Amino acid sequence: MAFDYEKYIRPGKLPHIWCPGCGHGIVMKGLIRAMDTLNLKKEETAIVSGIGCASRLPGYIDCCTLHTAHGRAAAFATGVKLAKPEMNVILVGGDGDGTAIGGNHFIHACRRNINMTYIIMNNYIYGMTGGQFSPATPTGHKASTTPYGNPDPNFDIAKLAIGAGASFVARGTAYHANQIDKLIAEAIQHKGFSVVEILDDCPTTYGRRNKYKSVVEMMNRLKDVAVPVKAAEKMTAEQLEGKILTGVLHKVERPEYCEEYAKVIERAGGNK
Amino acid sequence: MSKKVAFLQGNEAAAHGALYAGCKFFAGYPITPSTEVAEVMSAELPKVGGKFIQMEDEIGAMAALLGGALAGQKALTSTSGPGLSLKQELIGYGCIAEIPCVVYNVMRGGPSTGMPTGPSQSDVMCARWGTHGDHATIALMPASVQETYDMMVRAFNLAEKYRMPVHVLPDEIVAHMRERIEFREPGELEVIDRAAPSVPPAEYKPYDTKFGDVPPLAAFGSGYKFHVTGLNKLPDGFPTTKAEYVQAEEERQIRKVMANVDEIVDFEEFKLEDAEVVVVAYGSTSRSARYAVNAAREQGIKAGMFRIKTFWPFPDKQIKALAAKVKGFIVPEMNLGMCSLEIERCAQGKAQILGINRVDGEPINPDQIVEKIKEVK
Numbered sequence: 223m224a225f226d227y228e229k230y231i232r233p234g235k236l237p238h239i240w241c242p243g244c245g246h247g248i249v250m251k252g253l254i255r256a257m258d259t260l261n262l263k264k265e266e267t268a269i270v271s272g273i274g275c276a277s278r279l280p281g282y283i284d285c286c287t288l289h290t291a292h293g294r295a296a297a298f299a300t301g302v303k304l305a306k307p308e309m310n311v312i313l314v315g316g317d318g319d320g321t322a323i324g325g326n327h328f329i330h331a332c333r334r335n336i337n338m339t340y341i342i343m344n345n346y347i348y349g350m351t352g353g354q355f356s357p358a359t360p361t362g363h364k365a366s367t368t369p370y371g372n373p374d375p376n377f378d379i380a381k382l383a384i385g386a387g388a389s390f391v392a393r394g395t396a397y398h399a400n401q402i403d404k405l406i407a408e409a410i411q412h413k414g415f416s417v418v419e420i421l422d423d424c425p426t427t428y429g430r431r432n433k434y435k436s437v438v439e440m441m442n443r444l445k446d447v448a449v450p451v452k453a454a455e456k457m458t459a460e461q462l463e464g465k466i467l468t469g470v471l472h473k474v475e476r477p478e479y480c481e482e483y484a485k486v487i488e489r490a491g492g493n494k
Numbered sequence: 495m496s497k498k499v500a501f502l503q504g505n506e507a508a509a510h511g512a513l514y515a516g517c518k519f520f521a522g523y524p525i526t527p528s529t530e531v532a533e534v535m536s537a538e539l540p541k542v543g544g545k546f547i548q549m550e551d552e553i554g555a556m557a558a559l560l561g562g563a564l565a566g567q568k569a570l571t572s573t574s575g576p577g578l579s580l581k582q583e584l585i586g587y588g589c590i591a592e593i594p595c596v597v598y599n600v601m602r603g604g605p606s607t608g609m610p611t612g613p614s615q616s617d618v619m620c621a622r623w624g625t626h627g628d629h630a631t632i633a634l635m636p637a638s639v640q641e642t643y644d645m646m647v648r649a650f651n652l653a654e655k656y657r658m659p660v661h662v663l664p665d666e667i668v669a670h671m672r673e674r675i676e677f678r679e680p681g682e683l684e685v686i687d688r689a690a691p692s693v694p695p696a697e698y699k700p701y702d703t704k705f706g707d708v709p710p711l712a713a714f715g716s717g718y719k720f721h722v723t724g725l726n727k728l729p730d731g732f733p734t735t736k737a738e739y740v741q742a743e744e745e746r747q748i749r750k751v752m753a754n755v756d757e758i759v760d761f762e763e764f765k766l767e768d769a770e771v772v773v774v775a776y777g778s779t780s781r782s783a784r785y786a787v788n789a790a791r792e793q794g795i796k797a798g799m800f801r802i803k804t805f806w807p808f809p810d811k812q813i814k815a816l817a818a819k820v821k822g823f824i825v826p827e828m829n830l831g832m833c834s835l836e837i838e839r840c841a842q843g844k845a846q847i848l849g850i851n852r853v854d855g856e857p858i859n860p861d862q863i864v865e866k867i868k869e870v871k
Contacts, residue, residue: 264719265717265718265719266715268714270561280721281721286714287719287720287721288561288564288722289721289723290560297549297553297557297561298558299561300554300557300561301547301569302561302562302564302714303561304519305545305565306565306566306715308715309714309715327554327557330549330550483540487540490537492540492542492543493543
């Protein structure tokens with residue numbers, strides 16, 4: 223029997239705003255399957271985003287949804303989670319929103335290890351504003367504001383999250399659709415701040431400037447560069463050149479912020 | 495039973511006033527000269543099961559504040575000029591998404607870093623117009639430590655009642671001076687909680703004007719599912735660009751304040767009955783003004799003071815009425831004429847307006863005001 227996505231979709235809110243060929247819809251379906259797997263209650267789940275194409279996702283999902291300002295999802299979500307630790311809090315957004323204007327909130331959410339899951343759809347570009355380069359745009363690539371090629375080095379978002387202290391970091395791709403829900407479900411189940419980077423595509427503003435002839439070609443590129451972490455263990459450095467690791471990249475146990483704050487309340491005598 | 499009294503500074507009193515009002519959530523970022531509020535809240539909130547978080551920056555603090563408020567808490571942040579500049583982005587979010595919260599901003603010099611430990615009253619326009627777009631503003635101006643405590647309670651009441659961010663704007667003198675203060679007994683001051691939805695979750699719309707200009711706000715995690723955005727929105731909270739909705743929503747968000755201006759605007763009239771010269775003052779400056787009015791009267795001048803307690807909405811009606819019957823206004827303020835502009839707008843040329851303006855980090859003293867009173871022709 224086909225999976226019933228509609229039970230998590232808000233009636234009357236589709237079609238979505240995303241362009242044909244965009245991978246955001248694939249990620250949304252993965253999120254819905256993950257929510258269903260974990261049987262998350264809609265009224266006890268907050269989905270929080272910033273600004274951009276990916277950040278429009280919460281509007282389609284029938285939960286407590288918060289479409290905040292550019293880059294601020296992690297900070298708003300921190301407030302929601304600290305005020306109501308019993309809620310499931312899931313953040314969604316793009317690479318520019320999360321790692322440029324929202325970069326400070328992102329690294330500090332990682333550092334606090336607050337029990338939330340951040341799904342970053344990395345399509346290497348600012349899509350909604352028409353294709354300006356983001357911190358994830360590879361050096362040398364074309365964007366509407368790098369007509370001669372991007373001079374900036376780019377972030378490795380997963381490494382950034384690990385470095386900043388996220389206790390669970392995974393990476394998938396929009397091509398490997400069947401893996402997305404499993405990564406997201408594992409991230410949500412992990413206690414602490416979990417980051418799932420999904421390598422995505424933007425045929426409209428990134429692909430056409432960087433000589434991708436079709437969405438299929440962009441998807442095939444995701445297929446070709448992705449190497450599961452297990453498989454990578456058996457590969458040489460030479461074989462891994464130009465490849466991107468996928469799967470669960472990092473998983474450690476660390477004190478969780480809301481639980482630590484509960485101890486603060488205990489020490490202050492606030493439970494009396 | 496005798497009342498609990500203490501010798502506190504304005505910032506400490508502000509924190510205790512917030513706690514009296516039922517504040518259970520604080521998000522902030524350290525900044526002089528407001529940090530004592532955060533320090534007191536970090537110690538007191540966990541004692542009552544509340545939450546304190548020091549965020550990574552001022553914007554993050556405002557964001558966490560709004561998140562906590564949406565999760566149903568009465569929420570406070572404290573900051574000062576440079577922090578208020580940074581918070582403007584999300585103060586606007588609080589205005590359009592209609593999220594109740596209190597922003598306590600201690601006024602120090604500026605622009606930019608200015609004089610971090612010096613007093614100022616130069617954030618009044620920043621509080622009013624700092625965030626982009628049309629919006630209503632409520633801003634309260636305490637002049638003593640006790641009043642700071644009491645005004646915090648009122649600020650939360652107004653935020654909850656009108657479902658919006660409310661500013662409290664002490665100058666650095668009020669924030670840091672120490673005075674005797676009486677803690678209020680439970681029930682002594684009115685405490686207002688936001689209206690809860692009266693409809694079941696399936697029928698709930700967060701901006702349903704069927705319930706008036708201030709629709710009830712449900713809390714995340716309370717069984718209600720709804721959407722919140724910073725985009726112009728429909729009554730159900732989802733974005734729209736339909737002209738008739740956008741216009742009506744923006745007008746409603748201003749009307750909810752301006753239609754209640756008589757209830758919101760608070761002020762003190764001091765020796766105004768026969769006054770020919772009126773000192774319009776606010777914050778610590780009003781303390782010098784009160785002294786000056788008495789001194790001028792001893793010299794035979796019929797002086798009085800109109801003390802602004804609610805700066806926004808501005809007391810237009812009261813200033814207009816005074817302008818029609820007095821010779822002149824003296825407007826002492828620790829900025830280069832921000833309140834004077836509002837007085838000019840209200841007086842419409844009917845009375846002389848003389849400003850006393852200091853931005854050198856020194857308070858305006860009574861003698862300066864007395865001398866200026868004498869200049870009114």
